[in-house]
Amino acid sequence: xxxxxxxxxxxxxxxxxxxxxxxxxxxxxxxxxxxxxxxxxxxxxxxxxxxxxxxxxxxxxxxxxxxxxxxxxxxxxxxxxxxxxxxxxxxxxxxxxxxxxxxxxxxxxxxxxxxxxxxxxxxxxxxxxxxxxxxxxxxxxxxxxxxxxxxxxxxxxxxxxxxxxxxxxxxxxxxxxxxxxxxxxxxxxxxxxxxxxxxxxxxxxxxxxxxxxxxxxxxxxxxxxxxxxxxxxxxxxxxxxxxxxxxxxxxxxxxxxxxxxxxxxxxxxxxxxxxxxxxxxxxxxxxxxxxxxxxxxxxxxxxxxxxxxxxxxxxxxxxxxxxxxxxxxxxxxxxxxxxxxxxxxxxxxxxxxxxxxxxxxxxxxxxxxxxxxxxxxxxxxxxxxxxxxxxxxxxxxxxxxxxxxxxxxxxxxxxxxxxxxxxxxxxxxxxxxxxxxxxxxxxxxxxxxxxxxxxxxxxxxxxxxxxxxxxxxxxxxxxxxxxxxxxxxxxxxxxxxxxxxxxxxxxxxxxxxxxxxxxxxxxxxxxxxxxxxxxxxxxxxxxxxxxxxxxxxxxxxxxxxxxxxxxxxxxxxxxxxxxxxxxxxxxxxxxxxxxxxxxxxxxxxxxxxxxxxxxxxxxxxxxxxxxxxxxxxxxxxxxxxxxxxxxxxxxxxxxxxxxxxxxxxxxxxxxxxxxxxxxxxxxxxxxxxxxxxxxxxxxxxxxxxxxxxxxxxxxxxxxxxxxxxxxxxxxxxxxxxxxxxxxxxxxxxxxxxxxxxxxx
Amino acid sequence: xxxxxxxxxxxxxxxxxxxxxxxxxxxxxxxxxxxxxxxxxxxxxxxxxxxxxxxxxxxxxxxxxxxxxxxxxxxxxxxxxxxxxxxx
Numbered sequence: 001x002x003x004x005x006x007x008x009x010x011x012x013x014x015x016x017x018x019x020x021x022x023x024x025x026x027x028x029x030x031x032x033x034x035x036x037x038x039x040x041x042x043x044x045x046x047x048x049x050x051x052x053x054x055x056x057x058x059x060x061x062x063x064x065x066x067x068x069x070x071x072x073x074x075x076x077x078x079x080x081x082x083x084x085x086x087x088x089x090x091x092x093x094x095x096x097x098x099x100x101x102x103x104x105x106x107x108x109x110x111x112x113x114x115x116x117x118x119x120x121x122x123x124x125x126x127x128x129x130x131x132x133x134x135x136x137x138x139x140x141x142x143x144x145x146x147x148x149x150x151x152x153x154x155x156x157x158x159x160x161x162x163x164x165x166x167x168x169x170x171x172x173x174x175x176x177x178x179x180x181x182x183x184x185x186x187x188x189x190x191x192x193x194x195x196x197x198x199x200x201x202x203x204x205x206x207x208x209x210x211x212x213x214x215x216x217x218x219x220x221x222x223x224x225x226x227x228x229x230x231x232x233x234x235x236x237x238x239x240x241x242x243x244x245x246x247x248x249x250x251x252x253x254x255x256x257x258x259x260x261x262x263x264x265x266x267x268x269x270x271x272x273x274x275x276x277x278x279x280x281x282x283x284x285x286x287x288x289x290x291x292x293x294x295x296x297x298x299x300x301x302x303x304x305x306x307x308x309x310x311x312x313x314x315x316x317x318x319x320x321x322x323x324x325x326x327x328x329x330x331x332x333x334x335x336x337x338x339x340x341x342x343x344x345x346x347x348x349x350x351x352x353x354x355x356x357x358x359x360x361x362x363x364x365x366x367x368x369x370x371x372x373x374x375x376x377x378x379x380x381x382x383x384x385x386x387x388x389x390x391x392x393x394x395x396x397x398x399x400x401x402x403x404x405x406x407x408x409x410x411x412x413x414x415x416x417x418x419x420x421x422x423x424x425x426x427x428x429x430x431x432x433x434x435x436x437x438x439x440x441x442x443x444x445x446x447x448x449x450x451x452x453x454x455x456x457x458x459x460x461x462x463x464x465x466x467x468x469x470x471x472x473x474x475x476x477x478x479x480x481x482x483x484x485x486x487x488x489x490x491x492x493x494x495x496x497x498x499x500x501x502x503x504x505x506x507x508x509x510x511x512x513x514x515x516x517x518x519x520x521x522x523x524x525x526x527x528x529x530x531x532x533x534x535x536x537x538x539x540x541x542x543x544x545x546x547x548x549x550x551x552x553x554x555x556x557x558x559x560x561x562x563x564x565x566x567x568x569x570x571x572x573x574x575x576x577x578x579x580x581x582x583x584x585x586x587x588x589x590x591x592x593x594x595x596x597x598x599x600x601x602x603x604x605x606x607x608x609x610x611x612x613x614x615x616x617x618x619x620x621x622x623x624x625x626x627x628x629x630x631x632x633x634x635x636x637x638x639x640x641x642x643x644x645x646x647x648x649x650x651x652x653x654x655x656x657x658x659x660x661x662x663x664x665x666x667x668x669x670x671x672x673x674x675x676x677x678x679x680x681x682x683x684x685x686x687x688x689x690x691x692x693x694x695x696x697x698x699x700x701x702x703x704x705x706x707x708x709x710x711x712x713x714x715x716x717x718x719x720x721x722x723x724x725x726x727x728x729x730x731x732x733x734x735x736x737x738x739x740x741x742x743x744x745x746x747x748x749x750x751x752x753x754x755x756x757x758x759x760x
Numbered sequence: 761x762x763x764x765x766x767x768x769x770x771x772x773x774x775x776x777x778x779x780x781x782x783x784x785x786x787x788x789x790x791x792x793x794x795x796x797x798x799x800x801x802x803x804x805x806x807x808x809x810x811x812x813x814x815x816x817x818x819x820x821x822x823x824x825x826x827x828x829x830x831x832x833x834x835x836x837x838x839x840x841x842x843x844x845x846x847x848x
Binding site for chain 2: 348352357490506559
């Protein structure tokens with residue numbers, strides 16, 4: 001027997017070897033180890049049915065070990081009898097379970113569909129990239145395993161991974177790629193895709209030579225790997241994409257689904273064993289947190305790296321809850337069984353609400369502090385012990401939610417708070433560490449990626465409480481969270497007003513406040529301390545704006561819009577929400593112009609100085625319009641990218657996106673709902689040119705007028721709070737007569753309420 | 761993510777829509793004044809949502825009154841500061 005220390009790379013089941021664990025040894029070897037790990041799942045129901053199931057299982061070719069047991073589930077504090085079915089090789093469990101569920105659909109099953117990595121994590125505290133100490137018997141079999149790291153440590157080093165990146169020379173959905181670019185460590189290769197034989201032979205040799213831990217591709221899921229595997233089969237040259245020989249490659253199909261009011265497209269997936277495959281284009285939120293964020297998600301959720309890169313954060317939070325349940329011996333139902341308890345219409349009217357969204361006081365405001373509750377909803381769950389099993393439970397210590405007339409048990413920490421508490425603690429520690437680090441510090445990028453990964457987990461954990469398919473969801477718990485959220489925000493508002501602040505805006509978990517004479521971050525600390533004291537929740541200063549503008553709706557300038565504003569913090573950084581530059585479908589040229597305008601105005605230290613920068617803004621706009629007219633704007637920067645919400649026949653009116661889609665369909669290029677169609681506005685019929693057509697658009701055909709209108713519209717969003725209307729801006733820009741005094745004349749037409757001061 | 765109840769904004773728009781015939785029959789100048797009243801109510805949607813009142817239009821009416829009263833107060837202050845203080 002030998003003892004080794006190393007980092008955990010991968011865990012999966014194997015038809016012969018049970019569980020396979022890949023360890024990156026400290027000496028650099030990649031070890032394939034085997035582990036015996038029997039798994040147990042449970043069935044509950046009437047005794048006579050369970051007896052029949054017992055007999056059925058006994059007659060299976062490889063009968064599992066059966067026993068009677070008593071277990072408890074989340075909603076039953078008292079244990080109840082179950083049939084425990086123990087399977088020696090976890091690889092055979094899914095098949096057996098499918099057979100059982102088909103033969104006995106009336107029984108209730110528990111722990112029936114858990115990924116092996118979660119079971120392993122619950123037993124040994126393992127997680128991807130954890131440092132482990134293993135004792136290895138002959139035959140590379142694990143005799144004992146200890147995890148040396150905790151996923152809650154802030155600075156877990158990433159081991160020296162071998163990463164091989166693989167990408168086609170062009171976007172395969174735009175043109176036909178001719179080459180394959182490969183880089184690994186210090187080598188880089190360029191292989192011609194055709195003829196396939198030499199390419200396959202070379203690629204195979206490269207894979208064998210470098211033996212990467214991670215295959216990082218672009219379009220690997222949706223085009224590259226399926227294509228390579230197809231070529232490999234046609235030419236009969238095997239490609240060693242898997243590190244585990246003898247196991248097939250796992251495919252998942254592409255799909256479109258609807259969530260949170262939008263349609264999402266997920267490409268097909270290609271998962272490897274013994275090595276990870278991540279497609280940067282198909283990974284969830286890759287652009288947001290990158291590899292560092294994916295590693296962090298894998299650590300805290302214990303899901304395999306290549307899985308976590310592709311699943312939604314909701315599956316991550318679900319995995320964390322399952323581990324908490326496994327560790328506490330609580331059964332995990334195969335299907336959710338709780339339904340909503342009946343409510344009266346009045347109760348429903350009080351309960352079925354989200355967070356409070358105020359209408360801001362329209363206009364420009366100076367020296368405004370934005371204060372936000374840190375992870376408000378998760379903090380509420382932890383602070384008030386909100387969990388599906390604690391809400392509605394009478395106990396001597398139960399706390400009452402007056403708004404809903406609902407009690408929440410406080411004595412025993414619930415499953416959800418137990419799961420979230422360490423994550424919240426890590427997030428707070430991370431925020432504190434980030435605040436203390438200087439801007440140049442190399443760790444900042446990693447910490448930011450971690451923070452972003454945590455944020456997504458925490459955001460979804462709230463949604464999952466109310467999600468109909470979540471195993472540990474319950475709508476009453478979801479409603480309790482929003483009820484507390486409203487209460488807490490109102491308490492914060494009352495505190496601010498008691499202390500003499502004007503509340504300009506409130507949005508679910510944030511407040512924008514000001515008070516004459518206060519402009520430094522330290523000035524707002526007493527308010528923060530008082531709010532934290534009155535609510536019991538952590539709150540932080542997001543920043544103090546030199547000035548911030550809350551915008552009105554486009555249709556009615558008296559009607560404010562909750563989430564449409566921009567402003568400049570004291571350090572000069574910009575914050576904007578809901579304006580064109582933040583929208584995905586705004587062409588880059590226009591988004592950049594708007595940002596440049598803001599950067600220019602951002603130089604103003606005070607709101608009253610903004611006028612001084614207007615001439616600069618106008619000359620910028622004139623330059624940009626001239627660039628459009630002279631064809632100086634790069635075509636790629638004029639691309640409009642719109643997400644498809646339906647299939648072509650379902651479009652009732654021929655919108656630009658539908659027309660572009662039609663053009664692509666005519667040449668047999670299909671896009672699914674949730675995917676983006678990219679096009680350029682052109683003059684005349686059909687008005688658009690799809691970017692992914694084989695022939696490039698004629699630069700002379702660009703609809704300059706349309707882009708100019710879009711540009712002026714985006715510019716007027718920024719200038720509106722300065723009193724420059726869209727019509728005035730258009731007249732003057734297009735006439736080329738930008739006389740400053742004329743522009744300010746427009747301001748006299750503003751209604752009286754449009755003042756810099758909020759109404760009394 | 762289905763909602764059982766319409767959001768307060770949806771309720772508001774429905775209420776406004778239900779007065780479409782009334783609005784159409786008004787003179788243009790009155791139509792604009794009516795729009796102002798609805799815009800005033802719109803500013804208090806968050807409070808109306810929180811109130812969770814069974815008859816939301818009552819809350820909208822009160823919000824309109826509230827904005828009108830604010831305007832009265834503002835005008836009164838303006839007048840009082842503009843006019844010399846009278847003795848009686």
